[in-house]
Amino acid sequence: MQGHVTPTKTYLTIFGALMICTILTVFVRLNLGIKSFAVAIAIALVKATLVILYFMHVKYSHILSKAAVVTSILFLLILLVLVSMDYVSRSWQPRATPWEKHQVLE
Amino acid sequence: MSDHSTTVDHVHGHAHGHDPHVAHHFDNAQQQYESGNLGMWLFLITEVMFFGGMFGAYAVYRTWYPDAFEFASTATNIPLGAANTVVLIISSLTMALAVQASQLGQQKKLVTMILLTMLFGSIFLGVKAFEYSEKYHHGHIPGPNFVWHGEGGREVQILFCLYFAMTGMHAVHMVVGLGIMTWLLITAMKGKYSPEYYNPVEITGLYWHFVDIVWIFLFPLLYLI
Amino acid sequence: MNEKTLPLLPESASNLSPQIDALMMAELGFSVFFSILIFVLVTVFAIKFRRKSDYDVTPHIHGSLILELGWSLLPFAMILGFFVWGTTVYFKAYAIQPNDAMEIFVTGKQWMWKVQHPEGPREINELHVPVGRALKFTMISEDVIHSYYIPAFRLKRDVLPGRYTTMYVTPTKVGKFHLFCAEYCGTQHSGMIGTVYVQEQSDYEKWVAGGDESMSARGEALFGQYGCVTCHLPDGKGRGPSLVGVYNSNVKLQGGNLVKADDAYLRESILNPRAKVVDTYQSIMPTFQGQISEEGLLQIIAYIKSLEKEEGGQQ
Amino acid sequence: MSAGTTTHDSAPSGVNYLTNGYSLKSWLLTVDHKRIAILYLISITIFFALGGIFAAAVRLELLTPQGDMMDAETYNKMFTMHGVVMIFFFLIPSVPATLGNFLIPIMVGAKDLAFPKINLLSWYLYIIGGMFGLYVAVSGGIETGWTFYTPYSSTYSNSAVIATAMGAFVAGFSSILTGLNFIVTIHKMRAPGLTWGRLPLFVWAHYATSLIQLLGTPVVAITLVLMMLERAFRIGFFDPALGGDPVLFQHLFWFYSHPAVYIMILPGMGVISEVVTCYSKKGVFGYHFIAGSSLAIAVLGFFVWGHHMYTAGQSTYAGVVFSLITFAVAVPSAVKIFNWTATMYRGSIRVDTPMLYALGFIGLFTVGGVTGVMLATMALDLHLHDTYFVVAHFHFVMVGGMVLAFMSGLHFWWPKMTGKIYPEIWGRVSAVLVFLGFNFTFFPQFLLGYMGMPRRYHAYPEEWQVLHVMSTIGASVLMLGFVLPAIYLTWSVFKGKAAEANPWQAKGLEWNIPSPPPTENFPAPVVVNEEVYAYSHEEVKALV
Structure with missing residues (x-):
């Protein structure tokens, strides 16, 4: 009565896609020897999206479930981005070293 | 509860058709269903933030010690990690099918699928335990007894701290999931779920898939790169 | 005061x-x-608009x-x-x-x-x-x-x-x-x-x-005491790179990256020598983690810095 | 809200949530949100008293500059336990868990919260967390400061860090589950006709609070777990000796703990919105702006944590970003203050106890807010950070703000919760005492701070004694101001005059049902067909 019933075929298709992604990501790492952050994370993102949309029925569910997904991603990004902001920009400071030729910035 | 509460229930409880699955304070099954679903989604938001703290720490130390992390990832067992990923995805599939079975009222399939999910979940934990013991034998448990034959011991240790914290937290979630699943199995065998009332199956599914998603990220972060 | x-x-x-x-x-x-x-x-509102009776009528202001x-x-x-x-x-x-x-x-x-x-x-x-x-x-x-x-x-x-x-x-x-x-x-x-x-x-x-005595003199004493002097020969022929003029210069690391030899780098290289090894040298220096106090580290860095100041000065 | 109005005559004779069973079991296993609210009220009062005792010890010690009443270690334990108890076990649950728990289902026209059993579980989690706190208090204490900064907490401290962090961790789950319950209730259980634009501002404030509880609390939970692991097993996360970064702990800690001050203040703002409009007998000014500013505070609150770390070794550039957003977060708070003031304009104002507290809140929160702007200014923070200026600032917000709002709300809804009227004269006396005592306690601390008195000091230079003595005298007045309500409110439960359904001629669903409310709140399903805060003439006329 309440929710959308996903046909078995869809589940199996998604499962197949997830398997292919897993094999791909391991293959890239083991056989091509590529240690790429971007590739590994991109594949993980694809897998997560498939699970969220189909296994967790977000594609067919109430706007609030979608909002929950968006909110959690958004606030996770706030955490990660603002924390990295500190670490990335720490080295931007004019180098505070004792014997440096003094920069005249005044 | 005293007599009074039953009286009150009695007087007001019949305002609607008194569906046995609908708790007293809900107006109807739809409201209860949507509340349960939203509740689980909100809980998952908190779970994302919970793991988010560790992902934040991971991001910081990974940029600080890129080389040490590279050395350390050679100590992780990629084939086992990959196998475990497959196991967990299978369990997600069976969980999804369990939800579908409950939606369609397929009692037997529901019980089977829950059992299969539990089975694969347990396999995952078993493999994890094996990996842990492997690390133990190599002395890769962080702490005063940590052993690292190679470069950058102190920095490598940080990766192992994160490895154990993240996979450990994930494993704790799996164990909790199996606990919930046991309860689900018992109630399912009693025939509690039907196309009219399958919310517990569905929200357990949401939780299980979430745990799967966490692993989908942990696997590349801790094993592959 | x-x-x-x-x-x-x-x-x-x-x-x-x-x-x-x-x-x-x-x-x-x-x-x-x-x-x-x-x-x-x-305060003014509370006094000026105080309730006069229970039947007071208030305007509707959205x-x-x-x-x-x-x-x-x-x-x-x-x-x-x-x-x-x-x-x-x-x-x-x-x-x-x-x-x-x-x-x-x-x-x-x-x-x-x-x-x-x-x-x-x-x-x-x-x-x-x-x-x-x-x-x-x-x-x-x-x-x-x-x-x-x-x-x-x-x-x-x-x-x-x-x-x-x-x-x-x-x-x-x-x-x-x-x-x-x-x-x-x-x-x-x-x-x-x-x-x-x-x-x-x-x-x-x-x-x-x-x-x-000055910080760099104390640093020089520590430099000898911890045996740094046996490898870091001033002519660059030792097992470690020469430290003359290294301060604030750009150092080429193994793997080709350049790093500026500021005091954070020098401190790291003493405590954790394997983190950023200078190109063409072997990673053989032991760690001095827990052996030299923070004060001593500052003194050694002051000594390394003084090696730069004295125009090509060799000991 | 008219539909409910007919119902209080038809309530079953004399049975309400309080008389619905008297056994201990009927209380400890209740799933009635109103009873759980009472359980919370009793427990947070105990913790408030406990935190107050620690505060008294701190103030007494500071009477003399030498630090002669207790040794330094004891003093450090006192201020740490004051902070831990007040923040984790009083301020965070205070309004949401008591007034919020009691009122939100009623205000949205529901029989209970969406998950009554989880609500009970929240209380038990809170109690378990509290037990850890009590265990620490009797077993030797904790002396890391409530902020648990690493590596002091994870490596150097010799006190019960793990037990305390465990208490905060468990209490955190109580907070998360309460927030979750509120959001689901507000989304899914509103009565027909109760649109978002008709929700009381109290509910809006709690909606915003709950968002923070859901999004922030888990981060501090995991941070405390990592800190405990580091302490217990010497595995490195934050200690530089183990390769970690202590500043990372501060980032993760303040990611929650800055928004947490909004968990503490937003519900208070919700209370003030209700009280000001009721006692001005006038619809609230700028409803949408007040509601929107709650959400704005909740969201912006997650972007500003770095202002606790200007001097902490954080990148100067990151500090600039955090400073700018901190200035921006001042705007929604200011909007609320101006709107409350404007609500009073041309109202019909009665300054009864709740209003007295509310006016105190508006004044003191303004001071707390503008001094917050000073601290957000990076250059001033060079001087003021970790001094008594900061101590005074956050006490103006937390005590002058939240505690006054809590007292205001407690008095306002006391007749609804207990069915009894408290003695008005005593209420006013204690409100005035609290206001005066508070200012005497904390205003001198601004001066001390600017002169450079660092916080958490057991002994201090002699020239500052005068101000410290003033502060301690003020604190004793303040204490009296809090003891009085405990006495007369308790007295009123037994001997007070019975309250009518709506003693203050207030608007809102909760005033349409009997005092105290029946077990399932509304004898018949509620339909809302009236605008919110229909106090003013035209609105009432439109209904006739």
Whole structure:
């Protein structure tokens, strides 16, 4: 009565896609020897999206479930981005070293 | 509860058709269903933030010690990690099918699928335990007894701290999931779920898939790169 | 300092003090204005519109977009001015190195402040500095987080374990001032205090002359004592790279990356030599983690720095 | 809200949530949100008293500059336990868990919260967390400061860090589950006709609070777990000796703990919105702006944590970003203050106890807010960070703000919760005492702070004694101001005059049902067909 019933075929298709992604990501790492952050994370993102949309029925569910997904991603990004902001920009400071030729910035 | 509460229930409880699955304070099954679903989604938001703290720490130390992390990832067992990923995805599939079975009222399939999910979940934990013991034998448990034959011991240790914290937290979630699943199995065998009332199956599914998603990220972060 | 009167402002003894006091007064004016505005409005309304009977009729006022925008945007524009002003002064204290700054090296430790001057003197829970001379504090902690705080200078900065932090200030007034630890650091936190003596240049020089050998001389002694000298030969033929002129130069690492040999890098290379190994050299140097105190590290770095200064000077 | 109005006559004779069973079991196993609210009220009062005792010890010690009443270690334990108890076990649950728990289902026209059993579980989690706190208090205490900064907490401290962090961790789950319950209830259980634009501002404030509880609390939970692991097993996360970064702990800690101050203040703002409009007998000014500013505070609150770390070794550039956003977060708070003031304009104002507290709140929160702007200014923070200026600032917000709002709301809804009227004169006396005592306690601390008195100091230079003595005297007045309500409110439960359904002629669903409310709140399903805060003439006329 309440929710959308996903046909078995869809589940199996998604499962197949997830398997292919897993094999791909391991293959890239083991056989091509590529240690790429971007590739590994991109594949993980694809897998997560498939699970969220189909296994967790977000594609067919109430706007609030979608909002929950968006909110959690958004606030996770706030955490990660603002924390990295500190670490990335720490080295931007004019180098505070004792014997440096003094920069005249005044 | 005293007599009074039953009286009150009695007087007001019949305002609607008194569906046995609908708790007293809900107006109807739809409201209860949507509340349960939203509740689980909100809980998952908190779970994302919970793991988010560790992902934040991971991001910081990974940029600080890129080389040490590279050395350390050679100590992780990629084939086992990959196998475990497959196991967990299978369990997600069976969980999804369990939800579908409950939606369609397929009692037997529901019980089977829950059992299969539990089975694969347990396999995952078993493999994890094996990996842990492997690390133990190599002395890769962080702490005063940590052993690292190679470069950058102190920095490598940080990766192992994160490895154990993240996979450990994930494993704790799996164990909790199996606990919930046991309860689900018992109630399912009693025939509690039907196309009219399958919310517990569905929200357990949401939780299980979430745990799967966490692993989908942990696997590349801790094993592959 | 020991007067029993109740001063409402702390003494003003650095180039930052008047700037921070001025900013403070400006914000105080803003704050007092708004606080009094609200206090007065609330009081006047409570009296003027007090309930006369239970059947009072009140008008229906929904709100006003113009008012809402006005009282949110106007104060915001005002405080943005404070933002710009405050950020400028902050950068002056933390990030912009003044010309010809005199070095002060601070080591925090539960529960004392140790200070080294490059010329030699060392002191505990005291700080002697000449008036009118720009100072650069390079600070590190041996255990927990501390914070070096001199209220009369209107300046503090946390002193972290494992990492140098710096700040800049110029004392402008001769006198004795409080020195505090501002970050809670354990049982005797409130005992981790001391006195800052700002002296006339001549008095300061007299005081410095009373100290013993310079930091770099002490560093040289440690350099020998820890055996650094056996590998880091000045002609570059040793098992380790020559350190002559290395300070602040760009060093090529294994893998081709360049790194600037500043004191953070030198400190890391002593404590964790395998992290960034110089190109063409082998990673054979042992770690000195836990063997050399933070003070000693500062001295060794001072020695390495002195190798650069003496134009091609070889020992 | 008219539909409910007919119902209080038809309530079953004399049975309400309080008389519905008297056994201990009927209380400890209740799933009635109103009873759980009472359980919370009793427990947070105990913790408030406990935190107050620690505060008294701190203030007494500071009477003399030498630090002679207790040794430094004891003093450090006192202020740490004051902070831990007040923040984790009083301020965070205070309004949401008591008033919020009691009122939100009623205000949205529901019989209970969406998950009554989880609500009970929240209370038990809170109690378990509290037990850890009590265990620490009797077994030797904790002396890291409530902020648990590493590596002091994870390596150097010799006190019960793990037990305390465990208590905060468990209490955190109580907070998360309460927030979750509120959001689901507000989304899914509103009565027909109760649109978002008709929700009381109290509910809006709690919606915003709950968002923070959900999004922030888990981060501090995991941070405390990592800190405990580091302490227990010497595995490195934050200690530089183990390769970690202590500043990372501060980032993760303040990611929650800055928004947490909004968890503490937003519900208070919700209370003030209700009280000001009721006692001005006038619809609230700028409803949408007040509601929107709650959400704005909740969201912006997650972008500003770095302003606790200007001097901490954080990148100066990151500090600039955090400072700018901190200035921006002042705007929604200011909007609320101006709107409350405007609500009073041309109202029909009665300054009874709740209104007295509310007016105190508006004044003191303004001071707390503008001094917050000073601290957000990076250059001033160079001087003011970790001094008594900060101590005074956050006490103006937390005590002058939240505690006054809590007292205001408690008095306002006391007749609804207990069915009894408290003695008005005593209410006013204690409100005035609290206001005066508070200012005497904390205003001198602004001066001390600007003069450079660092916080968490057991002994201090002699020249500051005068101000410290003033502060301690003020604190004793303040204490009296809090003891009085405990006495007369308790007295009123037994001997007070019975309250009518709506003693203050207030608007809102909760005033349409009997005092105290029946077990399932509304004898018949509620339909709302009236605008919110219909106090004013035209609105009432439109209904006739």
